[in-house]
Ligand SMILES: CC(=O)N[C@H]1[C@@H](OP(=O)(O)OP(=O)(O)OC[C@H]2O[C@@H](n3ccc(=O)[nH]c3=O)[C@H](O)[C@@H]2O)O[C@H](CO)[C@@H](O)[C@@H]1O[C@H](C)C(=O)N[C@@H](C)C(=O)N[C@H](CCC(=O)O)C(=O)O
Ligand SMILES: Nc1ncnc2c1ncn2[C@@H]1O[C@H](COP(=O)(O)OP(=O)(O)OP(=O)(O)O)[C@@H](O)[C@H]1O
């Protein structure tokens with residue numbers, strides 16, 4: 087594509103050089119550059135991409151998007167205020183603005199994004215749709231699946247996936263929209279038909295200044311939608327977002343249990359097998375059954391019902407899809423065994439998620455709750471003692487271990503967690519090695535107990551230092567369950 091077409095509509099400070107160049111590739115990482123590329127220089131959190139310009143020229147880059155006043159004879163330099171925002175624009179142009187041709191549903195909030203997108207997938211595929219999904223576990227493009235490395239990809243990858251979806255005949259794409267992606271402009275130039283807000287609780291305070299800053303990042307999604315905003319009105323953050331977006335022309339559909347919402351659940355029955363309730367919407371009332379336990383499943387499915395309503399998906403398809411969902415890998419996943427206790431692997435890595443999951447287990451456990459969990463390194467430190475306190479309060483035995491320590495000392499992370507623990511109460515222990523911690527939990531479990539292994543869910547790795555080693559909670563559980 088011609089460079090002048092790629093930069094169409096871009097907010098530019100200055101252009102030096104030829105805009106009639108034929109660009110074959112765009113990249114923001116010099117390590118991947120090819121011949122005839124446009125290199126986007128990003129000032130990152132770790133390094134400044136501008137320092138790779140010479141390296142990029144050696145690899146065949148002919149044009150550059152920069153934030154500084156740089157010029158090298160024979161090459162084209164386009165100076166902008168913000169390279170990340172510019173990357174979203176040029177990526178969308180490069181792939182012919184594919185998001186406009188999709189029914190794109192964006193889901194944001196602290197917890198529930200992956201679950202909601204997977205429930206939507208199960209409904210939409212049932213309706214014989216070729217679908218797209220972008221999120222924490224994997225990205226799906228029709229029949230192709232790609233393991234994810236982020237919840238929301240960088241704008242360049244994202245627009246490329248959208249283009250592939252169009253080529254594969256995809257009509258609906260459901261997507262997790264992280265607060266990082268909203269703040270770092272990964273989803274600029276995405277045209278969302280529908281936005282869903284789940285909830286706002288403590289997380290990511292390493293990245294966002296405070297909870298309000300985190301909420302404001304999430305709120306941005308609801309200014310990017312064209313058809314409807316679906317908002318959890320029982321949630322404090324949801325109420326604030328509602329107040330902020332209600333003056334927009336986009337219809338809002340609220341959902342909730344406690345408040346007078348547009349979509350409500352009544353006669354809720356919670357069981358170890360899942361949830362059942364009657365949904366009341368402006369268009370219909372129906373009995374809903376979802377085979378995923380926990381009150382939060384009511385919220386997640388209400389959000390899904392709201393989104394499907396605004397997209398015109400027939401109610402029968404929605405009801406059947408929810409009833410027959412295969413669940414979500416690593417989210418309240420019970421590991422099959424012939425032991426007389428249960429083991430559940432879950433992705434709860436925030437205080438709210440841990441509290442929800444433990445309260446759900448408490449609702450049906452006959453014996454003790456034994457919880458194994460840790461917290462990720464190089465991420466929000468404030469949540470560590472809170473999770474320690476919640477685990478101790480809601481479990482009979484807490485085994486505190488490592489999650490993904492990354493570059494932090496695992497013992498230091500555990501020390502932060504036990505800051506929140508009452509040390510007089512001997513109902514906790516520390517076993518740094520996650521495998522040994524899981525082994526201990528299974529060894530001490532007795533009839534009627536529930537072992538909850540929280541924090542890593544579907545992850546099949548552990549990040550220690552800068553190394554990613556194979557580690558899968560489910561695999562480890564199955565191995566130990568075989569040993570008697
Ligand atoms: C905080 C954050 O999001 N950081 C992202 C950010 O890193 P950065 O800006 O620090 O990049 P950098 O490493 O300083 O490099 C600057 C630029 O130089 C380039 N570079 C670098 C080295 C080189 O040799 N050549 C070169 O060109 C880089 O490609 C980049 O364009 O930009 C990088 C690429 O542009 C991302 O890979 C990186 O995400 C890292 C991997 C990350 O872990 N992000 C997490 C926190 C994240 O995004 N999480 C959210 C939320 C999760 C959830 O709640 O579900 C997510 O959406 O996944
Ligand atoms: N609506 C909800 N409210 C609170 N907790 C929830 C909700 N839905 C799921 N959970 C809990 O949060 C965990 C993570 O759920 P899920 O993966 O769907 O969230 P997510 O928003 O995609 O998280 P991430 O930010 O890591 O991508 C689940 O394993 C469960 O413990």
Ligand SMILES: N[C@H](CCC[C@H](N)C(=O)O)C(=O)O
Nearest residue numbers: 435461462465489490541542
């Ligand atoms: N999307 C979450 C994942 C956390 C998963 C947990 N296992 C960890 O590594 O902290 C985040 O980026 O904070």
Ligand SMILES: [Mg+2]
Nearest residue numbers: 199200222262
């Ligand atoms: Mg997710």
